[in-house]
Amino acid sequence: MQELRVVGVRVELPGNQPILLLKETQGERYLPIWIGAVEAAAIAFEQQGVRPARPMTHDLLREVVRALGAELEAVNITEMRDGIYIAELVFGNERVVSARPSDAVALAVRTGAPIYGADDLLDEVGIEIPDEQEDEVEKFREFLDQISPEDFGAGSGSGGSGGGGPA
Template sequence: MEIEMKIRGLMVDPTNNAPIVILKDVKGDSVLPIWVGLYEANAIALEVEKATTPRPLTHDLLKNMINGLNASVQRVVVSELRNDTFYAVIWLEQNGESVTVDARPSDALALALRSDCPIFVDEEVLRAAKVLPNPADQATSEELRRWLEGLNDEDLGRYKM
């Protein structure tokens, strides 16, 4: 089963300064942090803030190409968590047929924002993301999860990239 999520915000991990995209369940309290690269976080931040650039960036180009091929992005799904790596699928529709494309979650999320399409996370991914293989990391991870779940709008603004 897939759970619809929204991008709740972008922030910087206070422990290692890595960018994090925060996804939040539309109908519940589930929160999924996904650590992403700096360039991908910037692409997401630009679209969240509706900033314009003088020339199309990579995700703008991708959207333009999809539209130019008479296709549309229907949804993106964070579909798998394997070896501590998230995987995503972009669902496209072209001429009445569905096509799926493998993608990094950061790219899928940046494209979803530009295409104004829903974002989903597979329920198994949410379950797996809450379990850490190394018990020594459990406390740190659980503390981070509680901290992320407790963030309000002011906090997200304070840690904004």
């Protein structure tokens, strides 16, 4: 397993499909995951420190986990099966719960839990961005700093973890 960090969420054009972009902390590969608009907004809200008046679903889940005396130890993105990414939530009591990567990452950014990607998965679908495109990644980061979660709109997407559909 390789530790990953959240680079951010962007919208792929022309389909307006949000993409979660993760990158190895000790490597050069990126893991792009197509996600739903609601999950994109949830991740972007947390990254930008936006606090809604009432808890969002992932905020509620964090509080439920705490209330039950558990702690999210890690998020593992383990494989892609039939074009769908598979993730798991690993809790301190050694319990593992299957989850969509978008939900798992939204919870991880709220709890500070590390995110890992399986070596086989990164070998299969990880992408390297050539040096000349690193400037584009930096521009993307700057873009993320300038947008608000409302730019994503909480549309009808249910979120999922598909390769070409919502994650």
